[in-house]
Amino acid sequence: MQVKTILNQIQRYRRFVYGEAKFVDTEKGRVIEVAIRPRANSRAVCSGCGQPAPGYDMLDVRRFDFVPLWGILVFLVYAKRRLDCPRCGVKVEEVPWATGKNHLTTTYAWFLATWAKRMTWTDVARAFRTSWDSVFRAVEMAVEWGLAHRDLTNVKSIGVDEISLRRGHRYVTLVYQIDEGCRRLLWMGEHRRVKTLLSFFRWFGHERRMQLRFVCSDMWKPYMKVIGRRVSHAVHVLDRFHIVAHMNKAIDKIRADEARQMKKDGYEPLLKNSRWCLLKRKNRTKKQEMKLAELLQYNLKCVRAHLLTGDFQGFWDYVSPAWAGKFMDRWCTRTMRSQLEPMKKVAKMLRNHRELILNWFRAKGSLSSAAVEGMNGKAKVTTRRSYGFRGFRKASVALYHTLGDLPEPELTHRFC
């Protein structure tokens, strides 16, 4: 059997035929080159207007990366024709295996993009002996195609979230769809300002905006402002994930301050390695359990903060917003007397946003409550494990690829 036979099985082009396949020694080692030529009597198609046009001249032979075969790199080799198009003037012909000036065939790009969902871009590049840049461009193509072909009807609930691309710097705003049964990244924009979220709604469009029933967000002022203005018809929910995050931040601050104070006063570094046993609510390791038991013997500020936030967990189990509200009021009163400044700040915040927090119970059952948290976790993993995501563009391509749940075209053959 010849390579040509396999190619004709899996990847046929109407206006072109495969020629001979041969081994060629290159700087990348021994590779397979497959000649490709126009089918007899088929006319070239203009890349400007997509219509057939008379020939003009021929460009140099070029190689297009195709899917490797048994670890051997494969290239399609073809000399593009130029056309004298009556509509567009002199233009290069359009070929069905690659778009524009791309040296990656579309088939190979989809192949790389599929692998890039399973491992890091660096790993993909290494595994298939191609460049990181090629993998990026492959994923970029897949994302662009997916974004252009996705269905945006029926978005009822959204969650607004933020992550920082580089620790503490450069925030980006992410908007997820968090309907039961459909969770995905809808949009992302640079910064976390009023303008950022406004540009989301501008892009989203009036009609879809009016369909929204629930909007989840953090207590971040710019977001609150835009949501209040643009989606006042929907139920605005301050979601659990962000509230818990605020409490954990407060514990962190109290612990760090206290550890510093104790060190200054010459006490044992009692609080060393205590962070996780204080923040974790369950699944503590044996060692963390022992540490916590040890800490509980002392009336430390961070331990009291830990106990306070632990008590608050009960809040989320309520069904009725009224009872949940009473629970929250009691908790806030206690916390305000605790003399733990960062915790008091949290309590004040809860009081200030009481109704929006209680909306969490009104929305229960309509949106998947842990959705924002889950998406946020995945977004963090994606940006953390990927190298070279300095720019917003690259990070956005990576995030849409992993979280966008983007559609893919029907391919004649699945290579992976």
Ligand SMILES: [Zn+2]
């Ligand atoms: Zn044309």
